[in-house]
Amino acid sequence: MNIRLKEEHSLRVCKEILQLGRSLDLNQNALRLAEIIALFHDIGRFEQFRTYGTFNDKVSENHATLGLKVLEETNILSRLTKTQRSIACKAIGYHNVRKLPDPADENPDCLLYSKLLRDADKLDIWRVVTTYYAQRHKHRNPALELELPDTPEYSLCFVEDILNNRISNSHNLKTYNDLKLLQLGWIFDINFTRTFHHIQQRQIIEKIITTLPDTEDIRKIQNHLKEYLEKTGNS
Numbered sequence: 001m002n003i004r005l006k007e008e009h010s011l012r013v014c015k016e017i018l019q020l021g022r023s024l025d026l027n028q029n030a031l032r033l034a035e036i037i038a039l040f041h042d043i044g045r046f047e048q049f050r051t052y053g054t055f056n057d058k059v060s061e062n063h064a065t066l067g068l069k070v071l072e073e074t075n076i077l078s079r080l081t082k083t084q085r086s087i088a089c090k091a092i093g094y095h096n097v098r099k100l101p102d103p104a105d106e107n108p109d110c111l112l113y114s115k116l117l118r119d120a121d122k123l124d125i126w127r128v129v130t131t132y133y134a135q136r137h138k139h140r141n142p143a144l145e146l147e148l149p150d151t152p153e154y155s156l157c158f159v160e161d162i163l164n165n166r167i168s169n170s171h172n173l174k175t176y177n178d179l180k181l182l183q184l185g186w187i188f189d190i191n192f193t194r195t196f197h198h199i200q201q202r203q204i205i206e207k208i209i210t211t212l213p214d215t216e217d218i219r220k221i222q223n224h225l226k227e228y229l230e231k232t233g234n235s
């Protein structure tokens with residue numbers, strides 16, 4: 001089930017990245033490279049789940065780096081040009097880092113594809129997790145909860161990060177609620193207007209918020225994110 005989940009996720013990220021790329025008027029070659037990057041971005045997940053039985057990088061290994069090893073061993077990108085291969089590998093390597101390098105420290109094409117991938121990936125992870133919350137009572141999947149305890153608590157550092165428009169550090173995850181807050185905070189790491197529109201249309205914030213405890217903190221977060229989305233999505 002978890003292998004199929006990542007297989008389907010990868011295919012949907014291809015669709016998301018193509019839509020995003022078309023909205024930016026990328027040419028056919030650029031779109032094809034973006035699609036290849038999306039298709040293989042999580043290739044390390046299969047090896048990871050087979051070896052360790054988890055998607056938690058912290059207790060296994062970094063799935064992006066693992067994916068780069070798989071790509072090298074299988075030589076699957078051999079028909080790309082050297083430049084394309086370098087862009088693909090960097091974008092895949094960067095897809096799960098907390099922050100992309102500064103524009104001064106990395107080449108613009110590499111950053112563009114990395115941004116496309118990160119937006120497309122987040123859009124589909126939000127789809128996966130919000131669908132999961134809605135039917136979790138019927139079928140639990142600990143892998144999607146990173147095996148974190150489902151207790152009413154959440155860590156205040158995640159609340160503070162959101163209220164200060166900061167992306168949280170996954171090393172601080174202690175409960176399943178923390179993971180939901182981390183996923184809400186990804187909004188501060190969105191690169192393209194079109195992605196903001198999708199977040200609004202698909203009501204991502206509302207769908208995640210309803211699964212969190214009804215406290216003053218969470219209500220503050222909801223208002224804060226709503227305002228941020230309206231302001232940023234329309235600018």
Ligand SMILES: [Fe+2]
Nearest residue numbers: 009041042121
């Ligand atoms: Fe992914």
